[in-house]
Each structure stands twice: as C-alpha cells, then as structure tokens.
Amino acid sequence: MIFEWLHPLLIAAALALAVIGAVRRISLWRAGQPAEQSISLIAGLLTIPKRYFHDLHDIVERDKYMAKTHVAAGGGFVLSAVLIIVVHLFGIESKILAWGLLAALALMFVGGLMVAKRRQNPPSRISKGPWMRLPKSLLSFAGAFFVLTLPAAGVLPEGTGGWILTIVLTALIIWGMGEMFFGMTWGGPMKHAFAGALHLAFHRRQERFGGGRSTGLKPVDLGQDILGVSKPTDFKWNQLLGFDACVQCGRCEAMCPAFAAGQPLNPKKLIQDMVVGLAGGTDANYAGSPYPGKDVGSAKGGPTQIITEGLVDPETLWSCTTCRACVEECPMMIEHVDAIVDMRRFLTMEKGNTPNKGAEVLDNIIATDNPNGYAPASRTNWAADQNLAVMKDVKEADVLFWVSDGAFDMRSQRILRSFVKLLKAANVDFAVLGDEELDSGDVARRLGDDAAFQSLAKRNIEIMSQYKFKRIVTTDPHAYHCLRNEYADFGGDLFKNVEVLHHTTFLNELVQQGKLKLDTFSGGTVTYHDPCYLGRYNGEYEAPRELLRSLGIEVAEMERSGFRSRCCGGGGGAPITDIPGERRIADMRMEDVNTTGAELVAVGCQQCTAMLEGVVEPRPEVKDIAEILADQLIEEVH
Amino acid sequence: MLVQKTGFKTMSQFDVLFEPLNINKLTIRNRIVSTAHAEVYATDGGMTTDRYVKYYEEKAKGGCGLCICGGSSVVSIDSPQSWWSSVNLSTDRIIPHFQNLADAVHKHGGKIMIQITHMGRRSRWDGENWPNLMSPSGIREPVHRATCKTIEEEEIWRVIGDFAQAARRAKEGGLDGVELSAVHQHMIDQFWSPRVNKRTDKWGGSFENRMRFGMEVLKAVREEVGPDFVVGLRITGDEFHPDGLNHDDMKEIAAYYNATGQIDYFGVVGSGCDTHNTLANVIPNMSYPPEPFLHLAAGIKEVVDVPVIHAQNIKDPNQAKRIVEAGYVDFVGMTRAHIADPHLIAKIKMDQVDQIRQCVGANYCIDRQYMGLDVLCIQNAATSREYMGLPHIIEKTAGPVRKVVVVGGGPGGLEAARVAAERGHNVTLIEKGEELGGQLTLAAKAPQRDQIAGITRWLVMELERLGVDIRLGTAADAGLVRELNPDVCVLATGGRPFIDQNPEWGAEEGLITASWDILSGKVEPGKNILIYDTICEFSGMSTADYAAAKGSLVELVTDDIKPGVGIGGTTFPTYYRSLYEKEVIMTSDFMLEKVYREGDSLVAVLENEYTGQREERVVDQVVVENGIRPNEELYYELKEESRNKGQIDNDALFDIKPQPVLLESASESGDGMILWRLGDCVSQRNVHAAMYDALRLCKDL
Numbered sequence A: 001m002i003f004e005w006l007h008p009l010l011i012a013a014a015l016a017l018a019v020i021g022a023v024r025r026i027s028l029w030r031a032g033q034p035a036e037q038s039i040s041l042i043a044g045l046l047t048i049p050k051r052y053f054h055d056l057h058d059i060v061e062r063d064k065y066m067a068k069t070h071v072a073a074g075g076g077f078v079l080s081a082v083l084i085i086v087v088h089l090f091g092i093e094s095k096i097l098a099w100g101l102l103a104a105l106a107l108m109f110v111g112g113l114m115v116a117k118r119r120q121n122p123p124s125r126i127s128k129g130p131w132m133r134l135p136k137s138l139l140s141f142a143g144a145f146f147v148l149t150l151p152a153a154g155v156l157p158e159g160t161g162g163w164i165l166t167i168v169l170t171a172l173i174i175w176g177m178g179e180m181f182f183g184m185t186w187g188g189p190m191k192h193a194f195a196g197a198l199h200l201a202f203h204r205r206q207e208r209f210g211g212g213r214s215t216g217l218k219p220v221d222l223g224q225d226i227l228g229v230s231k232p233t234d235f236k237w238n239q240l241l242g243f244d245a246c247v248q249c250g251r252c253e254a255m256c257p258a259f260a261a262g263q264p265l266n267p268k269k270l271i272q273d274m275v276v277g278l279a280g281g282t283d284a285n286y287a288g289s290p291y292p293g294k295d296v297g298s299a300k301g302g303p304t305q306i307i308t309e310g311l312v313d314p315e316t317l318w319s320c321t322t323c324r325a326c327v328e329e330c331p332m333m334i335e336h337v338d339a340i341v342d343m344r345r346f347l348t349m350e351k352g353n354t355p356n357k358g359a360e361v362l363d364n365i366i367a368t369d370n371p372n373g374y375a376p377a378s379r380t381n382w383a384a385d386q387n388l389a390v391m392k393d394v395k396e397a398d399v400l401f402w403v404s405d406g407a408f409d410m411r412s413q414r415i416l417r418s419f420v421k422l423l424k425a426a427n428v429d430f431a432v433l434g435d436e437e438l439d440s441g442d443v444a445r446r447l448g449d450d451a452a453f454q455s456l457a458k459r460n461i462e463i464m465s466q467y468k469f470k471r472i473v474t475t476d477p478h479a480y481h482c483l484r485n486e487y488a489d490f491g492g493d494l495f496k497n498v499e500v501l502h503h504t505t506f507l508n509e510l511v512q513q514g515k516l517k518l519d520t521f522s523g524g525t526v527t528y529h530d531p532c533y534l535g536r537y538n539g540e541y542e543a544p545r546e547l548l549r550s551l552g553i554e555v556a557e558m559e560r561s562g563f564r565s566r567c568c569g570g571g572g573g574a575p576i577t578d579i580p581g582e583r584r585i586a587d588m589r590m591e592d593v594n595t596t597g598a599e600l601v602a603v604g605c606q607q608c609t610a611m612l613e614g615v616v617e618p619r620p621e622v623k624d625i626a627e628i629l630a631d632q633l634i635e636e637v638h
Numbered sequence B: 001m002l003v004q005k006t007g008f009k010t011m012s013q014f015d016v017l018f019e020p021l022n023i024n025k026l027t028i029r030n031r032i033v034s035t036a037h038a039e040v041y042a043t044d045g046g047m048t049t050d051r052y053v054k055y056y057e058e059k060a061k062g063g064c065g066l067c068i069c070g071g072s073s074v075v076s077i078d079s080p081q082s083w084w085s086s087v088n089l090s091t092d093r094i095i096p097h098f099q100n101l102a103d104a105v106h107k108h109g110g111k112i113m114i115q116i117t118h119m120g121r122r123s124r125w126d127g128e129n130w131p132n133l134m135s136p137s138g139i140r141e142p143v144h145r146a147t148c149k150t151i152e153e154e155e156i157w158r159v160i161g162d163f164a165q166a167a168r169r170a171k172e173g174g175l176d177g178v179e180l181s182a183v184h185q186h187m188i189d190q191f192w193s194p195r196v197n198k199r200t201d202k203w204g205g206s207f208e209n210r211m212r213f214g215m216e217v218l219k220a221v222r223e224e225v226g227p228d229f230v231v232g233l234r235i236t237g238d239e240f241h242p243d244g245l246n247h248d249d250m251k252e253i254a255a256y257y258n259a260t261g262q263i264d265y266f267g268v269v270g271s272g273c274d275t276h277n278t279l280a281n282v283i284p285n286m287s288y289p290p291e292p293f294l295h296l297a298a299g300i301k302e303v304v305d306v307p308v309i310h311a312q313n314i315k316d317p318n319q320a321k322r323i324v325e326a327g328y329v330d331f332v333g334m335t336r337a338h339i340a341d342p343h344l345i346a347k348i349k350m351d352q353v354d355q356i357r358q359c360v361g362a363n364y365c366i367d368r369q370y371m372g373l374d375v376l377c378i379q380n381a382a383t384s385r386e387y388m389g390l391p392h393i394i395e396k397t398a399g400p401v402r403k404v405v406v407v408g409g410g411p412g413g414l415e416a417a418r419v420a421a422e423r424g425h426n427v428t429l430i431e432k433g434e435e436l437g438g439q440l441t442l443a444a445k446a447p448q449r450d451q452i453a454g455i456t457r458w459l460v461m462e463l464e465r466l467g468v469d470i471r472l473g474t475a476a477d478a479g480l481v482r483e484l485n486p487d488v489c490v491l492a493t494g495g496r497p498f499i500d501q502n503p504e505w506g507a508e509e510g511l512i513t514a515s516w517d518i519l520s521g522k523v524e525p526g527k528n529i530l531i532y533d534t535i536c537e538f539s540g541m542s543t544a545d546y547a548a549a550k551g552s553l554v555e556l557v558t559d560d561i562k563p564g565v566g567i568g569g570t571t572f573p574t575y576y577r578s579l580y581e582k583e584v585i586m587t588s589d590f591m592l593e594k595v596y597r598e599g600d601s602l603v604a605v606l607e608n609e610y611t612g613q614r615e616e617r618v619v620d621q622v623v624v625e626n627g628i629r630p631n632e633e634l635y636y637e638l639k640e641e642s643r644n645k646g647q648i649d650n651d652a653l654f655d656i657k658p659q660p661v662l663l664e665s666a667s668e669s670g671d672g673m674i675l676w677r678l679g680d681c682v683s684q685r686n687v688h689a690a691m692y693d694a695l696r697l698c699k700d701l
C-alpha cells in the first residue's frame, strides 16, 4: 500500500485527540464535588473488567440479544483497538497478532451487523440521532482495518491495492476512528464506553457491585452553604461521571410509571439534561422521547447554572415516585433517584418550593412529627382495645413493632390490627413505642427535607436506644426502608445488634416455624403487587409469595412483578406533590392486576393499599397480606 | 387531565368518635356505647347463656366501645327477674356465666359492664317467688299495675347488702364495671323522688334523707369492689312530673353524688318512666326528633367531673360525631342503633357509612320487651340470633352460582334479594308497582311514621350496591317466570285488603273503603268518617291519624278491647297523643255488622259484643281495616312445576339449616326451579316475620 506512514499517523493523531478529549471530559466531571468515598485510581481501574462481566452484564443479560451484541461489538472493539495499536501504530510484525486482530475485527463486524439489525425497527425508548450512525461507524472501523490488516496477516501481498482503495480505506478509517476514538471522549455515542467503564470503577455506591444492594439516600451535610443540588457542579463528581455513561437505551423510560402516566418525567431525558448541564449547551440534539407534554430544544444549561432555571422544570422532579424502576433497569447503573432527590433538596430546603400539599405536609411534620398533622397524642388511639405492651412500661421485648403513621388512618389500622392478631396468636413477645414513636421521616426525606428527616431519625433513635429489643418489625415498607437502610447513618450502635424486618418476612418465619395455624384460602384468583420499597429497595420478593403459598394460593403473577413491579404511584411523596398527568399510575397498576383475572390483590404496604383502593370500582379487592393471613388464622379455643 | 389521586391518609371525618377515653382506669376504645337494655335473653333463671354472650360478642366484634349489658338486672330475689328474663345477680351461679361473657367481649377489644338494680315497685308480684313488692312508701306503679308494701329498715339494709354482693359477682365474673340504675323509677330513684317517697324517717323527707339509700348502696358497693372497679350511676335528667324531680333537682343530685368521688361516670336519660306517657319518652320512637333530651344530659355534664353518657335517638354517625365534637357529653349511646346493626362502628371505619342499617325507631325491640318477649329488631332478623348461626355479614357461596328471581318488592322480597345477592347469585327482583317497599310504603304515609321507610331505603341501596336487576312496573305472571328460567324463585307477592270478609259490609257494592286506599292517597278521606279496625295495630291507628290530619272527623271503632291494643308500650302513647289532640273518637267493643246507603250518607250498624245492643252511625265514609288475604295465585300456578312443589322444610328452616332441596342434585329431586314463598303471601304476619324467613331461607342459597 502506498503512503505506509499515513495510517500510523492517523491512528496516532486520533489517539492523541482522544486523550485531549478525555482530559477535557474528566475535568468537566471533576468540577463536581468530591465523593464521599475515595477510591484510588489504580484500584478503581482494576475493578472494571470484573464489574463489566458481572454486574453490568447481569443487567444487560435481561435482553439476551443485546447482551450478545454488546459482547461482540464491544469486546471486538476493545481487542481490536489494542491490537491496532500494536500492529499498525507500533508496526510489530507478527502473523499471530495480525490474525488475532483480524479475528477481533471480524467479531466487531458481526457485532456491528447485529447493532444495525436492532436499529432497523428500534423501539421508541431508544434514542435516534447520532446513535443511528453508530452501526455504520462500527462496520467502517472493523471493515477498513480488516482490509488494512490482511497484508500483515499474509493473506494479501504487501502493497496490494492502488490509489482508489487507499483513499476509500483511509476515508473509512478516519470515519471509524473519528467515532470510536475521538467521539469517545468528545461526546459521541461512544462516550458511554469511556464514561461507563470509569463509572464502574468510581461508582458512588460501590456496595452495588458483587450483587449488593444500596438504596438508602445519602444524608445531606446540613452545615453546607447550599443544601441540595442547585447546579450541575453541586453533584458529586462521580454522579456527573455516571450521567455521562448513559447509552440512551431508554430502558428506564420504558419502566418509569410517571412517564407512562403522561406526567412530565422521562428518566432518560433527565439524565441527558444532566449531561447538557455538565457540559453546557442545549438539548437541541437530544433525539429521544421528550418529557410527556413538553417540547425538546429549549432547555439550556451549564455547569454552574441553576438547573431548575431553564434546564429542568421542577415539575419533572416532583413527578417521580422514587420507585427505583429506572435504577433497577439501567445497564449503566446510573442513580436517577439520588439525582432527583438531590435537586428536590435544593428546591425544598433552599427555595421552600415544594408544590401543592408538599409545603403543608412538611410544616405538619415539623409541628406534629407526622405528615398529616394529627395530634401526636392520638397515635395510639387505634390500639385502645388491643392491650399492647408499650416500651415505656416494659422496657424490653423481643420485637419492637414499629407501627408507623398508618396508626392515624382507619384503613391502615385494619392492617395493624390484623398484624397484632397474628403476633398474639403466635405468642410473640412484642411491644410498641406508643405515643413516643415519631414519623419515620420517609416522606420528608423523599420531598427533599433532609433536615426534618434527620431530626426525626435522630429523635427516633434516641427513643429506641432507651429500650432493649432484638428486632424491629413494621408493616410499612417505607418506614422499613428508613429504619433498615437510612437510620444507620445516624444510629451509632443501635443497629449493630438489631435486625429490621418487614412484617411479611417476620410472618413467614412464624409460619415456617409452625407458630401460626392457617386455613387454606378458598377465595378466587389472587395476584401479588410488590411494593417498591419492599422489593426493589430491600430485595424482599419471596417472603410474601411464600406466605401466600402457605395458604394454598397460587399467585397469578402480573407481567410486571418482582424487580420489575410497577409502582402504585404512592411513593416519594408523589401523591402530595400531585403533578398532573394523563392517567393515574394506580389505574395503570390496576389494569396490570386485571390482566391476571385476579379477584384479590395481595399487597404488603399500607400506601399501596390506599392507592389501589383509590381506583374506582368495580375492581378487585385489595388486602394486605397480614389481613389475608388473619382471615385464615385458626384461632385456638382456650 | 387527571390529577394524581392523593392516596395519602386523609383525616377521617369521624376521628373524634375514635378518641379513646378512660372511665376510672378503664380505657374505652371509642365514644360509642350500647347502653343498658333489658334483652330478655337471660334464660335458665337469669344466666347469661349462649344467646346472650353471642349477642354481645357481635357488638364487640363490630367495634362497639363499651357495652353496658343487662338492663334492669336484679340484685335481690324479691325483685323478680323472670318477667323480662333479666340477669340474676342474686346468686353466685352467675359468676362463671359472666366469665364467658367477659371473655367474648374482651377478645374483640370491647369493654362490658352491667346495670344492676332493685326494681322496687316497678315490677310484677304475680309470678316467680310471688314476693311482696317494696317501695319507699308503698305507692302503686301504674305501668305494671304494681301494688307494693312500704319497705322496712331491715329490708333496706338487706337490699343495700344485695347490691354489694351483686357488684362483687360482676367483678369476680370479669366484667369491667357495674352501673347502678337510679333511673326509670327503680328503688334508688324511688327513694329520691318526693313523688313516691313520703317517708318521715331518716330515709325520706329532706334532700339528704332521700339521698341516703343511694348513698348507702354506693358506699357498700365501693367498699366491696375497691377503688379501681368502675361504678357508674344512671339517672334521669328530669322526671317530667310536676311533683317529681325536675332538671335542677337532678343537677343537685348529680353534683351531690359526684362529690363523693366514688362515681366513675353518669348515664343520663331524659324523662321519668312510671306512666305510659313518660315511658314513651324514654325510648323515643320514630315520632321524636333526633336527640330530644340531649340538653338534659349536657346540663348534668356541667355539674359533674367524670364522663357522661347519653343515649336517646342518636342513630347516625354524623349526629354522634357532632355531639361529641361539641362536647355536650363524652360518650354517645347508640343502643337501638346497635340492635339494628351491631357492625355500625366497623362500617364507619371501613368507610361504609352508607351500608349501615340504621335504626328507624319502630321500637319493635322495646315493645316486645315490655310484653316479656325476647328483644328482636324489626328489620334485622340476625340480631340476637347469632347463636343459631344467623349471620350479620353474609359470606359468598362456595357452591354453584344460581339464577334467583324474586317476585315482590316488599320487605320480605327485598331481604330475600339482598341475601341472595350477598351470596353471589344473579338476582332479578320484579315489582308490580313503580316503587319498592310494599306495605312499608303505605305505613310511611301516616303522620310521624315516615321513618319506617328507612327499612326500604337501606334495602334498596344494598340491592343497588350488589347489582341486583330490579324491574319496576312489571307484573310477574307464570309466563315471565318461566321465561326467566330461574334456579330459585322466591315469591313475596304480599296480599290485598280483606274487606269482603262480611258481605254485609258492602265491599262489593263499593260502600266501604280499604285503609290502604286512604293511606296511599287513592281515595280522599271523607269529612266525617268511621274507621272500623279489627287488627288493632299500626294500620288502623295510622289511617285514623292520617285522615284526622287531613281534617276528617274520625271515629275509630274496634271490636277489640281498645284501639291500638296490639301496639306496644312505647308506641301507643305517641299515637294517643296525636289522636286525642285531633279529637278522634275511640270506641271499643263494637262490631261492624252492616253498612248501607241512605241518601248521600252511609249508615254503619255497630253491635256491642257484650250486650248485643246496636247503634248506628251516619257518616260519609266507612273505612275498614281487616287485615289482608294473601296473593297466592302465582304460587299455585307455579307450584306443580317446581322441584320442591313450593314446600319449605320447617325442620331445617327453624333450625337455621339449609333447605334439603339445595343439597340435592337436580337429578335426585327432578328438574325445575326451587320455589319458595314468604311474607304475607303465605299468611299475614309482620315485617320481621317476612324478613326473618327471607334471611333464614336465603342465607344458605
């Protein structure tokens, strides 16, 4: 081939530009705040391969075709890039290496073809725009280098081809390297590989790798000048890095209940807006689905500009139910909920702009320690006839029953009573905090009022610390989440020897130990709705199902169940901020239920019960598992 | 655009009712009480047996905060219990029975106390132990026709001791407290009231002396049970007798007892009770406004510092809430409200206020009680029959879903349709008229009787909720029933006025008018009318009241011993008030022999049953109330083709067991529908009878 020097030069130039781009990009991320947890560079980088093949791949694997595609295209590319540098840049002459490179390129080419096929009729969740040229770029890169490598492998004699071929190949290589090397750090679709790999290394929630779960929100340092995130640079640097890893696959969008309900939220767009913010510019090039009801193109932002003034409408942030469906689904392990709550924190704590009932609810929490402003002394009214042991009197019990704010609500009280009935039937030694219990702070925290949350948490911990118990059990998954995953940040020693359990887990244990005698259930078809704060937040999918099985119920599963359960619409303070949409999330969930033909929806959460019962009749009955069990309880006659 | 529903806890409008409150050290879970009423269920010599226990357990299960059971339960053997099967606390035999009762109520978080008393002169001597009745001054009590002796000092002290022993038995039986009855003219308030206490010894005369008996009872009881056991006192707010205790007297008495610090709560009832007319006030029927005597209870609350309970015509949760919220009293008695629907509280909590079966004040319950019959609710046949297995909450069937056709939309038909629909069957209800309710609709036309329509209103709302196919204005014939091809057909076609019993009355010639036609408005009442009433219950009195209210000059004639004699003790007085005021002439012991026309007028020939003496009345309208004959034509037309030949198995029916035909497969008993008839289309009985049959037949459908 003529111009022997040309291709090495091009490769060197592309790589050099890529390095410059990388430095620039990294500096954009580093404009963010230091991470809570610092990870050394080398140690971080070394974790990437394992995390790619395990943690990330496990998520991608949910779409088998895409998993194979990614292994072929991505694996082929990484291998090819290394060998291209060796073979073509450094000119090491080795047939084996050349053949290796050919094989890698062939793999990449096949991957490219698969990408092309997927992109022929792409689902609406996938972004178009520059992403549509990616298969062609992959094919150009692989194809051109393949031909270029043939002489080195001895398949073609050196110097084959003339002007024309050289020009064509050179053009393709420039295009291919432009996308794959230059684009990686200068903002093309391939940026995901660069940012994604680093995100694996420096992820803010390291606990998530290796099958762990990390769902508790990080506490706000209340001593800071500005509370919450007002501008992109207020995010932790690794959050910014995370945003850049987004591949715009739209899996989050497809799972988001608020998006489906036509509320102005699309988690994918939100992440892309964060990218716009961190790099500066507008969303004009965004080629995916918009926030429902909002146009694309007019959002503007920059690293130090207030996000909610031009980049993201606060309504978008207030639409989120914090259900974590997006996070669960994201192959790049991006943390949408953290970002949303971070920005809510600014709106609530700095601006006092919590919409609709939000401000009132937060005022109530401050005045009465519960979101609905009930007289604190009325917290145990529901139990006046239950003869419950109160910690203040007994000081010690095996189980602390955390009643939660369902105590104030007549519907929820039925769940509480059922649970108490079961506890008594199983002779559990339990006590409640009575009027000493305060709201867990869940709503305050999700609405961004971390100051109120922290104060409640600290006071609850202080109260609990006076007593001795081995376990905390609650029927409220939201309180469960706070106690189990969030209180430890303030808890000192309290949680070292105390286990926090959801009532379904605990009841299941009692049933397995034969402490509850239950009749078989003879009603009609039953389905089970996984509450987000029990399932995705805490990984408890099995105990409720096992309990239902113990009644002889074969659960008619909804398509969206388990980790893919659709939110009832009741989390994250969403019913309070009450952002209008086209449909109600609870109605959609009830449609899911109806497809199973169920006459009864079993749930494990008072909030889900309230939301689903809010759907107009006729609809299936809604009952907490504790209620279903209590109905089937065979009471011993004394 | 829809707005995301706020599923978050909304403040319940009834929260004030659910604020627990202590009586002494006892926490009552809500502000609703079932106050003391004589249930007439304590069989076996006054023991609280199965029926009794299940009756109270149902209230506790339904959420009632406090049940005060055993109205007028006796502490002494010379206060007879058998007339009203009241609870007998004069023997230790009661203690284990109380334990069962207490357990059953406590199990559901309720609290239970008992009213204890010595009835003094307010009883009957001609039975059981044939005692001499006793009262402070031996003055006769008219309602029970009770003559009595003057109680002697030794007897006074014995009765005081009996009170203490009775309280001990209640405590040992695990009950949560006792209520001393000083109301309705029992021994304690007989001593209080100068109207009947004419003594000149230390037990009468001055205020302190009249108070002495009650104070000694209280002292003895408190000494026996200790400071923590609840002891309450039920008093009247005003005896409503010029020579009796008025509201100021009662405030003075309440303050006096309150000052001992030994009374844990006061129950307050408006009105005295020792004449027929005052008795009607005590359990106000549907002619009274809501809470007519609340002001008296509120007056007592002003002078005491312990909780006050008041019951009297509080039927509706909103009303109860308003009363508690305004702080008139601390606890609201909803006693008949619980007889009509023991799940009242649960329904408030379940946000099913519309599904509460509200008491209509028909006073069937109390009027039975005064006759010594077991207390039953006119519209809820399950009440007090829980022990037999009659349910308040009807479960869906696990068996086949049937097509049920009910013909007739009176109370029997409506109840049959309701129960069948609750069981999950496909129910069609066919009614000839344009309105549901049957004879209840007529009954509701009379002055002050409109609330009886509440029975219909609830049933219809339930049918709508349950999705029953209701076809109004449709007369069912055999063809229509066959076309609908039901699995079960229930006929509740009622009857028609039986005015042609005596051809001499001239029904054929159109000389007489049926009471129904007056009440329905089909025939205008004449100017000067004679109503002949052989039934002597509500229908004749209501017709007279209705016509008189429209300006007619009315003579109400009966061959029975007095007009309205079949109506119970709390209801005939309100009719009498109305009829006397409108100058209705009431004539008894005369039979209607013949009616003939003379010119523009009618002549009614009456004959005295005892002398045979004849009298004539010249009037312009003769209205006859002679009961009804069943509409049984459709039944006989369908009977032969039905599987069970229309028969109901009485053994199963009375035992509250499923009808055998339901358990047989079609092949065993032939095909064709199951056919039952109930209510007045069989024979004339009453609303309760029709609804009871409907419930016990259909609950196993």
Ligand SMILES: Cc1cc2nc3c(=O)[nH]c(=O)nc-3n(C[C@H](O)[C@H](O)[C@H](O)COP(=O)(O)O)c2cc1C
Binding pocket: B035, B036, B037, B038, B039, B070, B071, B072, B115, B181, B183, B184, B234, B269, B282, B283, B284, B311, B312, B313, B314, B333, B334, B335, B336, B337, B365, B366, B367, B369, B375
């Ligand atoms: C069947 C019946 C029996 C009653 N017997 C008594 C009684 O023995 N002692 C008593 O103090 N009150 C008795 N009462 C009166 C009730 O306690 C209550 O004051 C009355 O029913 C009015 O309340 P309500 O409108 O909520 O039903 C009786 C009431 C009923 C309906």
Ligand code: SF4
Binding pocket: A245, A246, A247, A248, A249, A250, A251, A252, A253, A267, A268, A271, A326, A329, A330, A331, A332, A333, A334
């Ligand atoms: S945030 Fe995650 S799931 Fe959503 S589009 Fe980006 S990569 Fe896909």
Ligand code: SF4
Binding pocket: A252, A255, A256, A257, A258, A259, A265, A266, A267, A319, A320, A321, A322, A323, A324, A325, A326, A327, A336, A337, A567
């Ligand atoms: S947490 Fe749920 S509601 Fe919020 S953006 Fe993610 S998927 Fe949507």
Ligand code: SF4
Binding pocket: B336, B337, B339, B340, B358, B359, B360, B361, B362, B363, B364, B365, B366, B376, B377, B378, B379, B380
């Ligand atoms: S019989 Fe009548 S007054 Fe008595 S409880 Fe029933 S509805 Fe009420």
